[in-house]
Amino acid sequence: MIETVEAPNGGYRFMPGVSQYSAGVAALQGFTLERVRFTKPVPIKAGFERIAQVLKDAGxxxxxxxxxxxxxxxxxxxxxxxxxxxxxxxxLKSWGVAFPNGLNPVARSNVCPKIDPPAEPGFHAFTYTVPAANAPASFVIAGSGEAPEGKGNYRDHAVRLGDTSPAAMLEKAKWVLGEMERRMSAFGGDWSQVTATQLYTVHDIYPFIESELGKRGIFRQGLTWYFNRPPVKDLEYEMDCRRVYVERVIEG
Structure with missing residues (x-):
């Protein structure tokens, strides 16, 4: 099993990733994860302020x-x-979020809407831990595009770089699906436990929607497809998923 690390004073453990984010998080025993989505993206600085207030209000x-x-x-x-x-x-560091051994504990996805994009980077949603006795396991898997992380750059390691043919998109999708499964395995998770799956691409996924996504059981809980691009040029396909039982929406 992949080793995970407990985030100091966080109520969760994480799968080590890269300096900007972890590969995923799971609530510790006695805690659960709750997700909050904004009705529209909130710019980074103001978003951090809004998140801090939500956390304060939640104690x-x-x-x-x-x-x-x-x-x-x-x-x-x-x-x-x-x-x-x-x-x-x-x-994050100014908040006192510790980076054990230099590893960022906070999971993340960052994608770019092709239609009606925000004027600047901002928060779409966030997840935090709350105490919850006897709560079922909960986890959030960070977004991944079709290139391994921690290699110094994405371009030199991307699957079928520059190719968006049906065969190439299938290969990209298989790689990302495998990465989702690898990350979930760090928390003893699999597709049967997921409560939500999100996919980000502006390319046609229909040729493999049944053969690759359907066969994994993803559609038991449905699939949310955002007409978005991954955050780095030349990447074309990204996914994330989660097992979270409490979610709410607040004004952006």
Whole structure:
């Protein structure tokens, strides 16, 4: 089983990922994860302020912040993505969110709507821990595009770079689905436990929607397809998934 690390004072454990985010989180025993979605993206600075207030109102410390979903205007260059992440992780550190052994505990997805994109990067949703005796297991798996992380860049390692043919999209989808399964396995999870699956691409998924997504049982809980691109140029397909039982929506 893949090793996970407990986030200090967070009420969750995480699967190590890269400096900007973890590969996924799961609530510790005695806690559960709750998700809050904004009606529209809230710019990063204001979003952090809104999240801090929600945590305060819930009687939770800032370190209970476990995962988030971002929306950006357009895919970043590799260099632009690094600069954005420096600002984002800097705020987490100022919150006292510890980075055990330099590892970021907070899971994340960050995608770019093709239609009606935000003017600047912002929060679409976030997830945090709350005390809950005897709660069922809950987890959030971070978004992944069709390239392994931690390799220095995405472009040199992407599956079928620059190819969006049906055969290439199938290969990209298989790789990402496998990565979702690998990450879930760190928490003893699988598709049968998932309460929501989100897919992000502007390309046709119909040729493999039954053969690859359907056969895994994803449609038991439904699939949310966002007409969005992954956050880095030249990536074309991304997914994330979660097992979260309490979700609500607040004004953006």
């Amino acid at each position: 939770r410390p800032l370190t209970a912040f476990a995962a988030c979903e971002l929306r950006s205007p357009a895919p970043f260059t590799e260099e632009g993505f690094v600069k954005f992440n420096e600002v984002y992780t800097g705020t």
